[in-house]
Amino acid sequence: MSYLTITDLSVRLAGSPARLLRDVSLTVKSGEVHGLVGESGAGKSMIGKAVLGILPRAVEIASGRIELDGADLLQLPAKEHRRRIGRFCALIPQDPLTALNPSRRIAPQIMNRLTDILGWEASRARKRAAELLDEVHIPDPERVLKSYPHELSGGMRQRILIASAFAAEPKFIVADEPTTALDVTVQKQILKLIREMQARHDTAMLFVTHDLGVVSKVCQSLSVLYAGKVVEATDIATFFRAPAHAYSRALLAATPKYTDPDASLIPVPPTVIEAVRAEVEAADEGWRG
Amino acid sequence: MADGRSRVRRRAGVRLWLSGGWLVVLVLAAVFAPLLSPHSPLEQDLFLGRMPPFWVDGAEPGYYLGTDSLGRDVLARILYGARVALIVALVAGTLTGLIGSTLGLLAGYLRGWVDVVISRLIDIWMAFPPVLFSILLIAVMGPGLVSIIIAIVVIDWTRFARVVRAEAMAQGAMDYPASAQVAGRTRLSTMVVEILPNVLPTIVVLLTLEMGIAVIVEAILSFVNLSISTDDPTWGGMISEGRASIHQAWWVMVLPLIALFLTVLSFSQFGEGLKDRFDPVLR
Numbered sequence: 001m002s003y004l005t006i007t008d009l010s011v012r013l014a015g016s017p018a019r020l021l022r023d024v025s026l027t028v029k030s031g032e033v034h035g036l037v038g039e040s041g042a043g044k045s046m047i048g049k050a051v052l053g054i055l056p057r058a059v060e061i062a063s064g065r066i067e068l069d070g071a072d073l074l075q076l077p078a079k080e081h082r083r084r085i086g087r088f089c090a091l092i093p094q095d096p097l098t099a100l101n102p103s104r105r106i107a108p109q110i111m112n113r114l115t116d117i118l119g120w121e122a123s124r125a126r127k128r129a130a131e132l133l134d135e136v137h138i139p140d141p142e143r144v145l146k147s148y149p150h151e152l153s154g155g156m157r158q159r160i161l162i163a164s165a166f167a168a169e170p171k172f173i174v175a176d177e178p179t180t181a182l183d184v185t186v187q188k189q190i191l192k193l194i195r196e197m198q199a200r201h202d203t204a205m206l207f208v209t210h211d212l213g214v215v216s217k218v219c220q221s222l223s224v225l226y227a228g229k230v231v232e233a234t235d236i237a238t239f240f241r242a243p244a245h246a247y248s249r250a251l252l253a254a255t256p257k258y259t260d261p262d263a264s265l266i267p268v269p270p271t272v273i274e275a276v277r278a279e280v281e282a283a284d285e286g287w288r289g
Numbered sequence: 290m291a292d293g294r295s296r297v298r299r300r301a302g303v304r305l306w307l308s309g310g311w312l313v314v315l316v317l318a319a320v321f322a323p324l325l326s327p328h329s330p331l332e333q334d335l336f337l338g339r340m341p342p343f344w345v346d347g348a349e350p351g352y353y354l355g356t357d358s359l360g361r362d363v364l365a366r367i368l369y370g371a372r373v374a375l376i377v378a379l380v381a382g383t384l385t386g387l388i389g390s391t392l393g394l395l396a397g398y399l400r401g402w403v404d405v406v407i408s409r410l411i412d413i414w415m416a417f418p419p420v421l422f423s424i425l426l427i428a429v430m431g432p433g434l435v436s437i438i439i440a441i442v443v444i445d446w447t448r449f450a451r452v453v454r455a456e457a458m459a460q461g462a463m464d465y466p467a468s469a470q471v472a473g474r475t476r477l478s479t480m481v482v483e484i485l486p487n488v489l490p491t492i493v494v495l496l497t498l499e500m501g502i503a504v505i506v507e508a509i510l511s512f513v514n515l516s517i518s519t520d521d522p523t524w525g526g527m528i529s530e531g532r533a534s535i536h537q538a539w540w541v542m543v544l545p546l547i548a549l550f551l552t553v554l555s556f557s558q559f560g561e562g563l564k565d566r567f568d569p570v571l572r
Contacts, residue, residue: 054467057400086473098463103486113472
């Protein structure tokens with residue numbers, strides 16, 4: 001049963017024919033983690049933002065459908081759209097340093113979700129906030145709840161953001177490169193935590209990353225993007241055993257080997273890039289926005 | 290880190306107390322001017338013209354800060370002048386801040402056509418020479434307290450709008466407003482609940498600066514005789530009148546000048562102190 005279905009989604013700069021996403025189609029099943037991989041600027045984050053309705057002002061959806069639990073989000077009135085996203089979706093943002101409001105303490109920032117979305121009373125929300133922090137293995141939740149964001153480390157803040165993303169029991173979460181801004185030792189813990197929380201709450205997830213190693217650990221399926229176009233979509237086992245697309249193979253080959261840190265990096269060969277560019281252009285020819 | 294922070298706080302403390310102290314004295318002086326003044330600020334006595342303040346030889350008992358060339362009590366005029374200065378500072382400063390910050394916040398956070406309209410308006414507005422603009426406005430509206438306040442608001446809102454816009458843009462680019470929207474907030478409520486509190490320290494500093502500027506503008510307009518009626522004592526008016534007799538009676542010009550200087554300085558220092566005290570990162 002697919003929870004999120006995106007069909008032929010195109011996104012462009014407002015008032016310009018240039019597309020940033022090119023007929024993207026993908027499905028995320030209930031309780032499944034779907035990886036979005038690609039180079040910087042391939043449009044990975046853009047997909048997540050389009051689903052959550054937080055695209056930058058200069059970007060607009062040109063065509064396509066985004067179905068969340070059977071309802072076409074793009075056809076919903078703004079208020080209903082906001083309500084559904086708020087109730088059923090959440091975001092684990094990329095940069096934990098700017099994702100918490102610097103002038104508010106932690107407690108209200110987590111509690112707000114419970115009071116606003118679920119209509120809980122403050123005292124109940126406060127208790128649940130402490131439980132949530134405990135759930136993401138934060139020691140001394142009471143002290144952290146009273147802290148301001150700047151008093152906490154990056155890893156700690158990302159744990160808080162994960163707790164607050166899962167707070168209102170969403171059915172679907174967009175994790176937008178949740179470990180990129182953290183240092184390597186913390187990255188591993190945070191990944192483990194996300195997997196743990198995802199499994200416990202059985203949440204469907206769109207996991208944006210450029211790290212194939214991360215994908216292999218967290219996701220059950222993935223889409224590979226190039227220049228806003230999905231070049232390959234498959235399940236994890238197939239992808240790592242026998243990637244179908246030449247670009248996917250090149251990406252896999254480009255992954256640095258931990259066993260030999262001195263080996264020189266392998267770039268994606270120019271021939272592969274030319275081929276995938278040609279594919280993208282061919283897709284643009286047939287498109288009337 | 291902790292050391293630096295406490296040093297900042299201590300310095301902010303001294304600054305806050307000194308500047309706040311002067312402002313409190315000023316408010317009390319303005320409110321209780323009739324009780325504190327030994328003489329009426331308008332009462333003339335040509336036989337008592339240009340009496341020096343009490344610490345100078347030849348001072349007249351009862352006239353603590355001396356008299357001007359018409360024999361009016363300088364102390365009484367400074368006290369009554371504080372009323373005009375404070376009203377202008379508070380009313381004009383607050384209105385300017387309210388209008389400018391609202392427009393800046395809307396432009397900086399909502400972006401799009403709202404930003405285009407407001408930003409172009411600011412650009413056009415700032416192309417007018419401000420002093421000329423205010424003199425023109427007063428000339429059209431006629432002198433008076435209300436005209437001065439309107440002139441200050443009309444000219445200075447751009448100061449707030451520009452700074453607040455830039456600040457709101459920077460805050461809007463962070464991840465927390467997006468998170469708030471995913472959690473079901475509208476753009477407008479995100480702006481008020483999430484962005485505004487983070488722009489507030491900047492607004493407070495600007496506000497106190499603006500109050501100082503308002504006092505100066507009022508003094509400038511009084512100086513060129515465009516302020517309120519010439520009978521009512523204002524610091525700018527006193528400075529202007531004192532200029533004529535600066536060689537015979539320096540105190541007529543210098544004493545209101547000192548009051549003006551301390552007031553403007555106190556406003557700006559008070560703002561800085563408040564910011565250091567209430568900024569959550571420094572706290």
